[in-house]
Amino acid sequence: MRSDDSGTNPYATPSPLSVESSQNASFVGTDEDLHPFRTIWTSPRRTVRQIVSIDPKLHVVPLACLAGxxxxxxxxxxxxxxxxxxxxxxxxxxxLIGPLAGLFSLWIGSHLVRFSGSWIGGVASREHIKTAIAWASVPSIAALPLWIPQIVLFGSDLFTQETPGLEAQPMLLIPFLAFALVELVLGVWAFVLLCNTIAEVQGFRSAWRGFGNLILAGAVVVVPLLGLVLVVAMLSNA
Known part of the structure; x- marks a missing residue:
């Protein structure tokens, strides 16, 4: 996994050796250059860099709601x-509830990413992290229209352990697997974009470091929960 941009990052603390080069940087696009719904797919770092330079709140709320x-x-x-x-x-x-869940997820996620990212040199504000998270969800949001034909074809089988409709019509298994594959690809790509957008706003050169930031953010929640479970298990067996 690597970023699509390796240039000077506007969020990194400038060093004396990089001041001159940063003054000559021309990576911040204009309004005419900004087509984020298109460029986020292949140039996530450049896209999120432009967005936070122009308007960090651009479409963040509706994107979070749709992702929810x-x-x-x-x-x-x-x-x-x-x-x-x-x-x-x-x-x-x-x-009705999904949009609220999306906004809450964005809120808690931005706190966790900022908190854990500071351990490895992250410099982004929570607002910019919210921008990075929201815009990385574009591929996942693109999968939303796929639910319409799936519901028409498969109905409640999409949400049940038993799938009588699919069992009665085996030919439906082909489009079922095709939809699942497309959604998997879009989900994986959304995660790749997230690693890149987080790396960009945090001032990391590598998307792998953005990936590490996400792992740390998850660990902030998972590790204490595991510790609590172990303590409860030990006390119950005492």
Whole structure:
């Protein structure tokens, strides 16, 4: 994994040797250069750099809300929510609660990434981290329209452990797997973009360091929880 830009980063603390080169940098685009919904796919670092230079809040809220809808549908599918809820209820929850969940995820995620990133030299503000997270979700949001034909074709089978519809019509397995593959590719690409956008705003040269920042952010939550589980287990066995 590598970034698409290796130039001087505007978020890194300038050193005496880099002052002259940074003065000559021309990486900040103009409004005419900014086509973020297109360029984020292949030039995430340059795109997020332009966005935070022009308007860090650009589309952040709607992107987070849409990402929340997609994440809610994904979780309902993986957790077989249809075993307990009708399809209409699942869709209603995704549409009404999903946006709020997306905003909360963005809020807590920006805190965790900023906090853990400071351990490895990250310099981004929480606002810029929110920009990086929101815009990296574009590929995942692009998968949202795929839910429409899937619901038409597969119905509640998308959200249940048992899949009677697919079993009754084996030919539906082909489009089912095709949709799953497309969503997997988009999800992986969204994560690659996230590593790059986080690296950019944090002042990291390598997207791998952005990946490390995300791992640390997850560890901030997971490690204490594991410790708590171990303590409870030890006390219960005492």
């Amino acid at each position: 809808v997609g994440e809610t549908l994904d979780r309902a599918s993986t957790r077989n929510a249809g075993d307990d809820l009708p399809l209409a209820a699942i869709l209603g929850i995704a549409i």
